[in-house]
Amino acid sequence: MKPRKLIAGNWKMNGSLAANEALVRALVQGVGAEGGCDVVLCAPAPYLSQVQSLTANSGIAVGAQDVSAHAQGAYTGEQSSAMLKEFGVRYAIVGHSERRQYHGETDETVAAKTAASLANGLTPIVCVGETLAQREAGQTEEVVKRQLAAVIHVNGHCISEIVVAYEPVWAIGTGKTATPAQAQAVHAVLRAQLHHAASEHAAGIRLLYGGSMNAANAAELLAQPDIDGGLIGGASLKAADFLQIIAAAAR
Numbered sequence: 001m002k003p004r005k006l007i008a009g010n011w012k013m014n015g016s017l018a019a020n021e022a023l024v025r026a027l028v029q030g031v032g033a034e035g036g037c038d039v040v041l042c043a044p045a046p047y048l049s050q051v052q053s054l055t056a057n058s059g060i061a062v063g064a065q066d067v068s069a070h071a072q073g074a075y076t077g078e079q080s081s082a083m084l085k086e087f088g089v090r091y092a093i094v095g096h097s098e099r100r101q102y103h104g105e106t107d108e109t110v111a112a113k114t115a116a117s118l119a120n121g122l123t124p125i126v127c128v129g130e131t132l133a134q135r136e137a138g139q140t141e142e143v144v145k146r147q148l149a150a151v152i153h154v155n156g157h158c159i160s161e162i163v164v165a166y167e168p169v170w171a172i173g174t175g176k177t178a179t180p181a182q183a184q185a186v187h188a189v190l191r192a193q194l195h196h197a198a199s200e201h202a203a204g205i206r207l208l209y210g211g212s213m214n215a216a217n218a219a220e221l222l223a224q225p226d227i228d229g230g231l232i233g234g235a236s237l238k239a240a241d242f243l244q245i246i247a248a249a250a251r
Contacts, residue, residue, distance in 0.1 A: 005037040005222065005249040006163060006206050006229035008063060008125060009236025010093060015047055024054040026239035031060055036250025037229070040091045041236070042125075045079055052088040063091030066099060067122065069112035081120035092117045093231075095127045095147070097169045107150035114151050118158055125163045125231065126151050127210065128190070132170035140168075141189050148190060152197045160201035163208060164190055165231040171211030173233060180220050180227075183209050187226035215244035222248050 024041070031039055042063035043051045052062045068078035084092065094117060095110030105113075110126065117124040128147040130140045144166065152159055166186050168178050178186075187207045195202035209221050210231030221227055229249060235241040 003204050003206050003228055006208060007037055007246050007249050008040045008042060008208065008231050009242060010042045010065065010231055010233050011044060011237060012233060013044055014237055015044055017050065020047055020050055021054060023239055024051060027242060028055060028058040028060060030239065030243040031246060037246060039246055042093055048087050048089060061090045062088055063093065064089050065093050067092040067094060067113055067117050069109060069116050081116045081122050085120045085122060090123060092122045092124050093127065094124045097127060097129055097167055097172060107147050111150045111154035114155050114162060118155060118161055123161065123163055125165050127165045127167050129167040129169050135170060140186060144186060144190060145193055148193055156197055159198045160205060163206045165208040165210040166190060167210030167231060175212060177212045177217055180224050183221060184224040184226055191226045213245065215241040218245040219248040
């Protein structure tokens with residue numbers, strides 16, 4: 001049975017109290033009329049409590065953009081999954097390409113953060129994806145399979161609880177998007193890998209596309225057989241655009 005589609009907004013390091021309130025109120029009003037798919041807003045850590053308050057009883061879930069691999073201790077600036085859970089957070093993005101690129105996160109770190117999320121009932125949105133150089137060298141399949149394999153190795157017993165987001169690094173914030181056929185080809189590879197790890201659950205693990213999905217291309221991408229939603233960057237900061245993507249997913 002195909003899972004409900006999931007549309008996750010990743011605000012990255014954007015927002016303010018006033019802008020967040022206007023955006024979330026518009027989304028709550030719009031999503032109320034839509035239904036039909038799951039929606040999560042991944043806000044910067046200081047705003048999680050505000051967004052949780054604004055989305056209460058709306059059906060919109062709240063997600064964090066990162067989570068510590070550690071449960072507690074001397075890790076200044078980090079937030080544990082237990083802390084996030086206390087604030088009503090239900091999802092956590094792990095291994096986003098910006099974390100891998102700018103903060104040196106390794107496949108092993110991402111696997112550990114996935115485990116920490118699962119330990120406290122958060123659903124990790126595990127990001128995988130190749131750079132332009134890797135794609136041009138024909139390494140796309142090798143790279144995404146390696147990244148996902150590390151997560152499966154550590155979390156194989158509960159791999160059915162994760163969400164996977166394929167985000168080709170060359171298509172993030174560049175305006176370039178993988179064609180629906182390119183995106184589907186990689187999603188099919190990931191689905192096969194998950195099937196090998198958790199055969200009876202693989203069809204129910206949601207695979208999101210995360211490379212510049214927007215209001216104009218969402219419907220065509222979401223129509224692909226192995227694309228179960230989107231991890232949306234810039235378009236998630238514009239209520240009208242984000243609602244259009246949600247509407248496409250709800251069809």
